[in-house]
Structures are given as structure tokens and as C-alpha cells.
Amino acid sequence: MAQPIISFKNVSKEYILYKNSQERFKALFRKPKNPKINKALKNVSFDIYPGEAVGIIGDNGAGKSTILKMITGVAFPQEGEVEVTGKVAALLELTAGFSMEMTGRENIYLKGYILGLNDEYIKTIEEKIIDFAQLGDYIDQPVRTYSSGMRLRLGFAININIEPDILVVDEALAVGDASFKKKCKDKINEIIKTGVTVLYVSHNENSVAEICSRAIFLKKGQLIYDGDVPTAFEKYKESKAKK
């Protein structure tokens, strides 16, 4: 089999909870004694190969967003290794990283640089992005003048048009009005068909089954099941019933 595109090896992540700001200030200079710790991930390992579509399911606080943050390079594990190869397009926080005083066009370049693209490449996708976002003349206005729907559209358009190797999608994604929502859905499906690797976060069995061939079920930071979608949801429902 090919090299994994995403690889988690015994990844653990804990958040230190400081009692108050005094404790936090002290922690700058020496390690806190017996701090309160919230374990967000416990020894999680999995490999995802190019072209796979994997659903991630679990309750709130199960560690889904921590995993996604690590894949997008925002958070880092305390123990273990996370390896991601290729461009990641995260349809999570679409307006993240925008600079409000810059124009939409400048923000396209800014976001492009953050993703490691060069000027020439961004130039080739610039028109596609502007076209998709339906911003018209607003593209040369500062982003602070945009409505929230326009910002989301621009954020989505940038992320989806960079020709990602890995696409991270949260089902609860809000992108504005119904017609644009449909356009986004179609575009996501179109990209999925081109064979990119997809990570799909959802609570809905039908939509996961529609897109994914594999699912990872997390509970309280532990990987409970990694395999086919129906079994994953069976385990998920079982654990809910126990409560």
C-alpha cells in the first residue's frame, strides 16, 4: 500500500487547566506541581491513505476537533507523532486568518502564502476564487466592509479552489443562504470525486455513509473503533445507550 497521507502515532494531548492567572504566571518560570489536566486525546493511532474518505464521529469533547486541529497544523501533540503530507483545505473556520483591513484580493494572497503557495500559482486560481465567491467589485474593498455571508463565501472559495490534497469538512458548516449552500455542497462532492483525501465530521449516519467508506469513532479522547461505517455507528449508538 502507498504511504499514508495522514499518520497519527500514539498521539496524546493534554490541556493544563490553571486555577487562576497567578498559577498561569508562575507556570511561565517553573513547572506547576500537580496541575489539573484534561486529557483530550489518549494514545490515538491511525493512518489515512491518499484517496480515502474517512468519517470522524463522537460526542462533543471526544477529541474530534483536537484531531482536526492537529491535521491543519494549529495544535501540537504532547506525545506521539503527527505526520501530514500535502495541502490541507479546512472547511472549518472559513473566515479564520482574514485581515479585516486588507481587500478581498489581498486576503486571497495572504491565505495563499499561509498555505505555502507562491504568487504565480495564486494568480492562476485568483479569478476562479473571485468568480466562485460572487463578490463582484467588492473584491477590491477591505474585508471589514463585507457582510458575514460575503466573508464566508470568500473563505469557502479560497479553501476549495487551492486544489487541496486533503479536505477537512465539518457537516455543521454554515455558508450562508440556501442557494450558495447548494453550490458549496455540489463543489465539495465534485472535489471528493476527483479523489482527494476527505475527513468528514458529522453526527449523521446517512451523510457519512454517503461519502465515507471508513469511520473513526472517538470517545473521551480514546479511539474506540476504526473500520467500516455501519459498525462504527453501531458502537456509537451502543455507547450512547449505556449512558
Place this chain on the structure above:
Amino acid sequence: MFQIFKEHKGFGKQIFLLAKNELIKTYKGAVIGPFWAVIKPAFTLFVYWFAFSVGIRSAGNVEVIINGEFIANFDRFIFMLVGFIPWFFISESITQGAKSIRINRQFVTKVSFPVSTIMTYTSVARLFVHLFLFVIMYVYVAFAHGVSIYNLQFFLYCPLMFAFFVALSWSTAPMSAFSADFENMIISIMSGIFWLSGIIYNSYNMEVDLLVFGKPLKPILEFAMMLNPINFFANGYRNAFLYDRWFFEYPLELIIFLVEFVLVVALGIYNYNRLRKTLPDVL
């Protein structure tokens, strides 16, 4: 180890873009926009000058004596002006640098971003303002005092000043992001540092007649002033524009500064690498 340098590779253009953006953010919405960059320091300078010349009535001339050697008499205004120009950059880049990560938290918690470039572009923005103010200062100095070959030392002191305070923010910015108390501490200290630095007086020649344990305090105090890196730059600008002296004419001051510079860089690299990965969790 060299994570900071790696993060800057290929980000030159972006740093420039974000620095520009930073300036727009600071001065946007004002009718006279960029003129505030001049008005604020000009007014501060006027207030101090006023306090000295009218209030305390001791403005007059500043008699500059270095190592017992009389250099020249300067009008208090030009003496203060040449010290103030680097001071504005220093104070702004220390306070803004310390706040920079907290202010730009979206680049830390929402996207994968070379975090150390935040401190760089924050300081680059202040550098633009500094260069602007410097040109105004230089025009005044050229008419009031004259031009000389020593002025070229600007190209030594200015980049060194930029590098020193960027490296300082490698420590202060992540620590301030981690603990708001640390940020408040920096900002409180900064308001007092001005009076402890030779901005409106000559730190080479401290006028004190006090005795400590039977020994004169003056040389001890003058040595202590050399430990303050801000004095290195305030004196440096005056060497270049007023005193007509070279930087190597003060070997002790130069060595102290270089040691401090190496220390600040090492501490910066240590603190940045230590805190970088926990920043997204605490912001």
C-alpha cells in the same frame, strides 16, 4: 533550534503586506490618518521640552562631557530630539511587540501560521514610522547642526536597534500571550524606563556628587547606565548626529551591548521554542 529563521523563509512579501496592514489598522478612520504618526511624538517631545524650559527652567544648553572630555554645548531641544527619535521606536516596539501575539491570536488558534513572523511584521510597521520620523529629524539636524560623515552610522544603529527589539519580543510576546500579568508587567515597567534612560539627559555624564561608602557614586552610576541597552541607541544616534564620534570610541559600551544582544537572542530562541506549541492551547 532555528525554527524562527525557518519560519521566515519565503515570507518576506507577506511580512511586508501585514506590516502595511498593521499601519492601516493603527491610523485608519482618522481624517489626517498618517499624520498622527508625527503628531503624537511631536506633542510628547513638546511637553517634555516645555516642562524643562518653562517649568523647571533648566533647559538651556546641555554640556556634553564624555570621559571627562568636553565635546560641545547643545541646545536642549536638539539634544532631546535626537534621543527621542530612537526612543519612540523602542518604546513602541517593546509594548506593541509584547502584545503582538495576543492581538493576532487568530493567526495562532485558527490557521497554521509562522507565529514568529507576527513579531517581525509588528516591528517592521514601527520601523516604517521610525524612518518617516527620522527623515524629519535629519532635515532639522542638517540645518541646525550640519551634516557629517558620522551620520552614516545611522545604517549601523538603526538595523541593530530593529534586530535587538525583534529578538526581545521573541521572549516577551509568547510570555505575554501565555499570561496577561506578564504583559501588564512589561507595560508598567516601560512607562518608568523612559526616566531611567538617557533620553533627555546625557547618560555618559551623570551629575551626582553623592558618596556611597566614601566612594563617589558618579562612576558607578555611569557604568550602570551602560547596562541599559536603550542608552546604547540613544547615545548612538547622538554620536552619529551630534557628537561626531564613532561607535568604536566606546569599547566598553559596545562590548556590554554585544553581550546583551547575544543573550537576548539566545533567550528569545529558548522562550519561543519552549512556548510555541502551547500557545494555541492557552490563547
